[in-house]
Amino acid sequence: MAAELRRTTCSRDCPDACGIVAKIEHGEVTSIAGDPAHPVTRGFLCFRTSRYPDLAAGPERLRQPLLRRGGQLVPVSWEEALATAAGWLRTVRAESGPEAVFHYRSGGSLGILKQLADLFFDQFGPVTGKVGDICSGAGEAAQIEDFGTSDSNALLDLRNSRHILLWGKNPTVSNTHLVPVLKEAKERGAKLVLVDPVWHRAANLCDERIQPAPGGDFELAMGIARVLFDRGWVVPDAASFCDGLPEFEAMARSRSVAQWAEAADVTTEAVESLARKLHDGPTAILVGWGMQRRVRGGAIVRALDALCALSGNLFRSGGGCSFYFKRRKAFAPFGPAVVPPRVLREPVLGQDLLAATPKIRLMWVTAGNPVAMLPDSTTVAAALDAIERLVVADVFLTETAKRASLVLPVPSLLEDDDLLGAYGHHWIGESRPVVAPPPGVPHEVEIFQDLARRLGLSSYPQGSIDDQKRVALAAVAPMGLSLEALREAGGTVRSPVSGPVLFGHGKVLTQNGKVQLLREEPPAQRDAGLAPPSLPGGSAPLWLFSNSTEKSQASIWSGAGLGDHVWIAVHPDAVPGIPDGALVRVASRRAELLAQLRHDNAQRRDAAVMPKGGAFERGHAANALIEARATDLGLGAAYLDCLVTIAPVEGRD
Ligand SMILES: Nc1nc2c(c(=O)[nH]1)N[C@H]1C(S)=C(S)[C@@H](COP(=O)(O)OP(=O)(O)OC[C@H]3O[C@@H](n4cnc5c(=O)[nH]c(N)nc54)[C@H](O)[C@@H]3O)O[C@H]1N2
């Protein structure tokens, strides 16, 4: 039988939402590649998803529902699984009210139809919900405060930039399809600057590299602001479109450029160079997600927003301060917004679960692995273990699924059927099953349709998956983006509700149409009060970066994975006498783990870098070391406000 090519869209939690072309032979996916016709994908996929077919065929793939009996997870029929789930939901609601049920949904699939899981729990309850957003909470809240929305100029508008500032961003690893756009901009003469305490491969793309102190971006931004004010580089009409200009100016002028530079641990030349680049625009600031995962993260993003506005780059093509692309903007919601009876805070979920009174008796996890991915894994794991009924819907047997009372398999990203918006560009995509899921595995929406029938939720939508897609596209279908139009176009269409420039007319979307400038200095980064224990032969406290790695999507690893030990990369001067490759103790205030040391001369001497998605049970999870703390805005998680010490393993070195 000849090979057949089938198209879909990647639904992983990634800015790129790639078009995928799958090669099918004898009913199986033999390889996948990037869609050459997709304007952002341009024919290539990342490391982790190119290898996804192996993962989906591997031993961790869930194929049957599993029910805990006598302490073991045993395979059961779908009928038994769904009858059990419905029975538990009914009983807990009858005995303890809907607030005893908690639905936790994360970003394992960004499919728009995943919101039908939320609709189910809204109609069944409403149940206890989560507030906050550990991924982008602080940054989005900052931009909403300043601009009234968090969205971006069109991705390809970067072709019009004279300078591009990659601020705490590593596109090579976590936004791969931005790289060709950056290269194109360079070919047109744009200059690129990287501002990141960590040295990574994206540095090779850049003309200038600045490695500020971790979290020192606020001071760096204020130094730049001071230069803009001193040189007359603040646009003359700034007061007409900004609120808070006198306060912001006073803050910038409260220290000299040299003082700000010193506090950020950069040279005054670096500060001046960045100010000059903002003045010599159009200059785009591309704000990464890393630095907003700090207690002062919201204030840092607000400071960058202010630099963009005051230097005259906010309203112009080639400019903008881009953090996020509003991926749901084109889609209609499936139901009205519902006020939950109570909420738990995502960044401190373990603590909030343990403290909840009355207790959470049933927790349903959709598309998340909180044990590995939320801060303070030990507390999260203990909180999950204390719940009477934990239901986990996932593609793989994750560390969260292993703790469940009931595990429900769902289609993999190559078997799913959904709609996708992207948070790194403005194209809309359709995902279509390129192969069938394992026998009996329903579409995730069909799980909720079945439960709704069992529980008598008569207004839960019971139509086909295509019907649900049409509901989601209702607002944009009259603008030419119907399901049929999407299919005719090969599965990808540019969103009709996003233009080339986000704020074209000198106005933002705040209540009074003016940019709201940051008015107050946030507490110093060093006030974090997170000193690690002192260990014999241990290093000075090092800031722990738990960054994305090419080989994993959060906790889901492709290829060989981490092996026996998680790695930690540091400058050799930070760990005098400990050789490259040695096994070391890594200790924070919360916990300690073993890691394999990697010497890296390019890193700052106060930084240590680990992958973000290591397994908790194997002692590979950065999140075991990280304290659960919320950010200043948006209830994000301050993952990066973590100090560790690195010490030799006694008797081994
Ligand atoms: N391969 C891969 N790609 C992914 C993911 C993945 O797990 N693997 N995850 C996806 C997800 S969920 C998201 S939200 C996105 C975004 O993910 P990001 O968090 O943007 O991705 P990272 O590549 O970890 O980049 C964060 C960068 O911020 C830097 N940083 C940290 N603290 C500071 C600071 O104080 N100042 C400055 N200037 N920089 C700082 C880090 O050193 C790092 O280089 O990526 C997505 N892409």
Ligand SMILES: Nc1nc2c(c(=O)[nH]1)N[C@H]1C(S)=C(S)[C@@H](COP(=O)(O)OP(=O)(O)OC[C@H]3O[C@@H](n4cnc5c(=O)[nH]c(N)nc54)[C@H](O)[C@@H]3O)O[C@H]1N2
């Ligand atoms: N230390 C540290 N921790 C971090 C970060 C960091 O930078 N440092 N980054 C944070 C960020 S940005 C994020 S977004 C979170 C990510 O945290 P999570 O969203 O919990 O990340 P994953 O481990 O990818 O878990 C998603 C799960 O969804 C499953 N899944 C995929 N598709 C579907 C589906 O269609 N239905 C269902 N039911 N399940 C599906 C996947 O198999 C996977 O197990 O991690 C955060 N944790």
Ligand code: SF4
């Ligand atoms: S994970 Fe991101 S880069 Fe990789 S295929 Fe999916 S959308 Fe593309």
Ligand SMILES: [Mo]
């Ligand atoms: Mo994320």
